[in-house]
Amino acid sequence: ETGVTQTPRHLVMGMTNKKSLKCEQHLGHNAMYWYKQSAKKPLELMFVYNFKEQTENNSVPSRFSPECPNSSHLFLHLHTLQPEDSALYLCASSQELASGRGQYFGPGTRLTVT
Amino acid sequence: GENVEQHPSTLSVQEGDSAVIKCTYSDSASNYFPWYKQELGKRPQLIIDIRSNVGEKKDQRIAVTLNKTAKHFSLHITETQPEDSAVYFCAAGDTGNQFYFGTGTSLTVIP
DSSP: OOSEEEEOSEEEEOTTOEEEEEEEEOSOOSEEEEEEEOTTSOOEEEEEEETTEEEEEOSOOTTEEEEEEETTEEEEEEESOOGGGOEEEEEEEEOOGGGOOOOEEOOOEEEEEO | OOOOEEEOSEEEEETTSOEEEEEEOOOTTOOEEEEEEEOTTSOOEEEEEEETTOSEEEETTEEEEEETTTTEEEEEEOSOOGGGOEEEEEEEEOSSSOEEEOOOEEEEEEO
């Protein structure tokens, strides 16, 4: 599947590092999302962008900074993370909800903070 | 905001038997209910969805039912096969782009 791609697939970073996660969708969707998936927890929605505008920020700490330069690309900039931020970070995209389609997920970035 | 509860958290069935996973939601404004399957080490994938103007939807061995009055919806898998083993997530969404996910059900189909 190449509809939604994410890089890198795995990332190990120290607490003082700065890194960025990248997501790209080739489906012509208008909305893009960042989710955090931790063990034994539901998918946690972090950010929603609709037509490049951020519409949701679910009380995410400022050490996570999203960027959406266009409808096809989404970034998550990371700095001074904590070990509890280690998780699978999933990007997803969707058409407008009225189209009746769900979200399509990328493969995720497995992040480990040391 | 919306609160989605999913049960059971784990489910084991014999191959060929049926599996049922149930979700409840709290916000009556929710009108779109997708189900996702996530195999180990892979991304969640949409397997079936239902909108609030429909009570039931089928796709081969998979069906979803929705009871708007009671605010619950269920996933039914018939004639289960080992490849159905995965974590299944329900979700509820409204007219915006917000989706609220359940906590997942780990389904194991025993050959």
